[in-house]
């Protein structure tokens with residue numbers, strides 16, 4: 071199970087950190103009215119009742135950002151109309167799909183071009199055309215009806231646009247690659263309002279950039295066409311050991327998970343409660359095969375650890391049910407696996423959190439494992455914390471992800487053994503001082519791991535702190551991305567602090 075389940079997705083609401091409202095004189099109201107008239111979708115402006123929820127992203131930390139307008143586009147033409155409007159009035163613009171940007175960069179004090187009304191899955195033969203506003207749980211649900219799957223992440227409300235444009239790591243990645251690896255073509259509205267279909271033959275550079283170059287950089291994607299794979303029936307498992315075994319479990323997992331058959335994907339979670347009880351160590355995974363096959367592989371892990379897990383769960387599911395489980399929605403249906411104001415009957419809550427990431431290309435030495443465990447234990451010792459949980463989640467890589475050349479797509483990270491995400495979240499009502507202390511812990515934990523990490527970071531775990539972001543997210547692909555940016559968005563209509 072991934073972070074949502076392991077780290078406790080039940081936290082409700084959360085402390086809203088102040089982000090100062092920025093006033094925006096902007097265009098006169100008659101021009102806003104004209105924009106609303108020209109859209110086949112709708113426009114929400116400050117003062118309207120639905121603005122209270124329309125301006126929100128997934129993380130309540132960004133509730134203080136006050137967009138001058140939110141355009142719910144229904145067509146690529148709507149998107150082009152919005153881009154003409156922001157060009158004319160020199161307004162900042164941000165595309166928004168699932169709203170899960172870790173830095174809040176799908177919001178703006180100008181115009182949000184929201185693509186959530188361009189959602190849906192159309193399957194034809196071995197391909198699926200997916201509206202850019204489709205949330206992951208709806209993607210899995212739409213494909214399940216046809217017995218097909220596209221590799222993707224586990225958070226149900228993540229938008230396909232942000233996910234695919236920055237890579238897309240999920241439970242069948244070792245077998246079938248990243249979400250962006252399965253992309254065949256993209257329909258995108260560029261800064262000058264052109265609606266382009268790009269693929270390996272048409273606008274191949276732009277297509278290359280859309281496979282890992284990161285959301286919000288090159289235009290507003292309206293739809294993606296993916297190749298699909300037959301939906302597997304994964305065996306899902308969760309294993310846990312007492313914390314006293316943590317060093318052995320880490321050493322065993324890192325010599326097992328990245329080298330396992332492609333059909334096995336797994337992760338390792340080390341979790342602590344700020345100011346709380348003894349941390350936990352857990353391994354979760356998905357195996358595309360039989361229950362016996364999964365049990366055999368788990369036995370190999372046990373042999374390396376030198377002990378069986380003390381907590382154990384293993385069962386086979388349909389792909390959709392496995393994804394509901396990974397999403398923390400095991401006990402609810404697809405409808406309920408949404409935010410309540412997005413879908414009637416939605417029961418998910420928002421979760422404030424900070425996150426950082428690292429790709430590891432070498433196994434951790436015993437000194438590295440010691441530093442790792444001390445980092446987790448230090449979270450327990452944070453005084454006056456704001457609640458929640460924190461820790462680190464390692465996702466095994468290798469397999470199909472690493473069989474693609476680093477320059478073949480814009481996603482450069484093709485030699486890592488595993489990807490780590492460091493997180494801390496907190497509970498509703500947690501003090502701002504407590505949140506700041508947990509944030510300081512996160513930074514210091516990440517700093518302590520510098521000697522062991524590769525220096526590469528995941529562009530989808532976008533990190534406003536990361537001074538080396540060009541090299542860390544894009545490595546040797548950055549120069550090509552910068553040329554493509556200059557060709558398709560010469561005036562930098564699409565910009566944010568870590569924009570190419």
Ligand SMILES: Cc1cc2nc3c(=O)[nH]c(=O)nc-3n(C[C@H](O)[C@H](O)[C@H](O)COP(=O)(O)OP(=O)(O)OC[C@H]3O[C@@H](n4cnc5c(N)ncnc54)[C@H](O)[C@@H]3O)c2cc1C
Nearest residue numbers: 167168169170171176223224225229231232239285286291
């Ligand atoms: C709780 C949580 C769980 C996650 N789990 C996973 C996971 O399992 N695997 C994984 O790989 N990642 C995961 N992520 C990271 C996720 O992939 C990124 O945060 C991603 O950018 C979110 O996409 P979005 O569309 O929801 O976000 P948004 O905030 O809407 O967009 C993210 C970026 O893409 C841009 N963008 C949005 N729509 C478009 C568009 N139509 N055209 C062009 N640019 C656009 C935005 O402007 C912004 O810069 C997770 C994130 C969170 C918060």
